[in-house]
Amino acid sequence: MSHAFRTLHQAMPIVAAALGRQFGVPVAVGGDEACTDGHSIQVPALPPQSELIPVAWGYLAHEAAHLRFTDFDAYRQGSGSDPLSRSVLNILEDIRIERAIAVPYPGTRETLLAVCDHLSGRGDLSPPKPDAHPAQVLTSYLLLHLRHRLLATESLAASAREAERVLREVFPLRTVHRLQGLLTEVGQLANTGDTVDLAKRIRALLEAEKPPARAPSSGSGTDQPDQPGHAGQNVPGTAGRNHPTSDGGSTGTPTDANAAGADDSLNPTAGQSSPGNAAGDHPSGQGQGQGQKQGTDGTTSVGPGGSASSTKPDSTPPPTLNADAPADVGKAQAIAQALSASDDDLPGDLFQQVRELLDAAGQGDSPCLLPRAEPFESDPTRGLRLLATVQEESRRLRARLQGLVQASRLDRPQAFRHGPRLLPKRLYRAAVGDPRLFARKRERVAVDTAIHLLIDLSGSMNSPVRRRDGLVQRRGQIAQSAALALALALDGIHGVSVAVSAFPGLSGVEDRISVLVRHGQRPRACAGAFLQSTRGGTPMAGALWFAAADLLGRPESRRIVLLLTDGKPNRIAETREILRLCSAAGLETVGLGIGVDVSGLFPVALRVDEVTELRTALFGAAERLLLAA
Template sequence: MSHAFRTLHQAMPIVAAALGRKFGVPVAVGGDEACTDGNSIQVPALPPQSELIPVAWGYLAHEAAHLRFTDFETYRQGASGSDPLTRSLLNILEDIRIERAIAAPYPGTRENLQAVCDHLSGRGALSPPKPDAHPAHVLTSYLLLHLRHRLLETASLAVSAHEAERVLRQVFPARTVHRLQGLLAEVGQLASTADAVDLAQRIRALLEEEKQSARAPSSGAGSASGQPDRNGQERPDESGQNATGTGGTDNQMPGGSVGAPLPADEQAAQGPTDPTAGQTSSGTPAGSPSGQGGGQDGGTPAGHNDPGSSTKPDSSTPSTSIPDAPHDALKTQAVSQTLNASDDDLPGDLFQQVRELLDAAGQGDSPCLLPRAEPFDGDPARGLRLLGVVQEESRRLRARLQGLVQASRLDRPQAFRHGPRLLPKRLYRAAVGDPRL
């Protein structure tokens, strides 16, 4: 083991102990596991050149914030008996709250915590979700990235947070996203663990409300005697007829009503007698009013709607409502899938990943001692010469320092009635008429 290696290796306990005293929690360095028992924090000993040393300080600050600001009994009560989604929401909200709380008296912890995010981002552990990911994963990833970027001011997560919001709006209904962001505005005002538990439960209740509100219109539409379904089946036929130049209103009842289609036998009987349909099916030359595009010449018989005006709304209705219906149904289904998510569908605790990284990089049970005198491995004669030079320089510096201290003690300025300068310490004596200033 080289001298530099031993020096850095043995300095880590000093830094960790200093941080522990600063945060008011006991800290131990050593072993091969990063953990906390609710009273103290243990950080594994890392190699001196390890890139995880800043991550270890961030982990230490995070766990110290838990020990100082988290009410573990309230947290356990809020998490026990809850579903995986609520537990994940509570963990994210409480992490944000305590990290903001510890950054107020100790601003330097922001840099350590941002180092954790930077390292995880470089490894891809804090990347934005994919559109085809589980909706619960999309939601919790958005919360994690958005809140850390906005409230903890982690600049490295700006792009990921923006992309996560785009995916969230792509997966969930716009109304749900709008209401969710309204609740997230309260995260900065969380003052206790109980507030975090309450907000996590309110976010889940919001998703429950969105699920019920999305289910209510669909059930009401399906109870209207099936009429919207039959209209939906007729509209593609009408649009197809309009594309070939036929008037879609001739198959309707007199007066242009589209609410009640004729029975199949009556349509079969009426179809051949329809002059417009007959002309179109027989290939009438372009010259008839229906063959030239409908009511542009105003030649529509009375009692029928204008083909140009009646077919355009019918042909546009499927293009706007029917293609969007599956997309809206998928967004509504995403809310239900989020509520029914399991632990495997969620990204997991961020600092659990940090623990795993520190555990893997730890040096096991290797002893980690405080600095102590070490045997000299070089040439003894050369070492003695260097020792003599050092001692001589030390004596010279000691003598100069002692002279400066003695001179400062013997330098006692006295006040006189004349001179170019005033003694600030004696200005108060001007009030009693003492001219020696």
């Protein structure tokens, strides 16, 4: 797959690295999947014209928000054992962390909106159908409603309204209203613990609203057969009698014949009337309270103009708490279905869909363009020994470099036709008609240079080399000690910033690069990192992408990549492409080949046939680079 980028600044690895620096999260570009390991993020490399590039930036922002704001231990402990609880928690936490990252980084709002806009345009964020599984109806509503209301995703406005309509059609209205009351707290969630608590409260609400399980009649009270209208009978119109109250409690389940039709909530003394027995509907025109008397044994007697005793079968359904109780029987069953849902009954995670899209676009053969940085745990004791062997030569080099730089930057006065003062030593030039007799200082040119030194630690750098003093060292050891000496020397020069990295990563894979010294770190404190073993192949292209992304984030006006290698890159075409982009962007690239000619790759190439001369050659290259400005 071709990855020919027009400019370095617009290239996907460079933008991804810039986002990673901004979010404080390591980012890799390449491979065959979009993923995160809890510490870093990886996305496949996409063609420059791909419509999924904005989606990839949204994916990076979303995963970076998780890495920065999600307490993964609290999340795992609170996710629950049932699929519905996990899905609800995931939706709530996604909303919380995306709102959180938009505070320090407002630009993430646009990248995250691009994800929803793309999925909505594909039809992947459509509202649920009324005949969908109740768990899908519920979670789709949460997703669409919260993203529209709290993340201001206008492309989801119509879908959010339709999702709410379907929710009201499938679930009891009281359940919907109580759920919406809980959702008003989503905007105030401060951490993952708060999100876990709210998800549990939503689960508890559904449990409280769930219809009670059927139970056989206890036989207490009068021994009469179950008849329509009696307690415990699962017939339309009776569900409302045992429906949880608005505070989450239950009105109770009458178990005897006297309680049937005489629940306290329906007692005339409580100010409630029975349907069909209101004052306006009673044959005598009297209210129910005037036509019945409560007996001392709890039974209801019939007064003048009263209705039939409640101990007789009544063809009229018993009164209910909700006017739409017959419809709510089926809706209450939807709550039970949602609570018992399996993973197959729920829609997939939103960003799982994004990952699948990016994986498919990467086509499974995407080379690693931007490796992930990994720190090297150094050995302080061995580092001190290495420091002792190189610091004397490093001091001499630093003194020499400082002298050369200062000499080349002296404010020597120049002769001009006009100026504030005369040059006494040039007055004799007036006799020969030369008018340049006045002194004017030239502008000082600061060093202002950032250097990224790359060390090839591929397997071939393990070759033994016999030094002039008879000692045997490995090429990799010699290269690392020379790099440390140069880093120490450059660290003492005002206006110069240096970073050092080694490739491939510690495990020898292409998608990692080992960071020895970062810009701003003191090389002396990192000496133990210059003791790494050789490994793997030569993923030079990825190392150059990494160095270029690092230097483009630096404020210095001059930026240089200096690479030490003894072999050919794994991917020559990709290496030439990144070197071309670096030259076009004004980055200087210098290759120092150890026993190999790299002039076919690098615009500035040096060769050292004797590795024992590597340090001298490296120091000479640094001198020429710093004095070239």
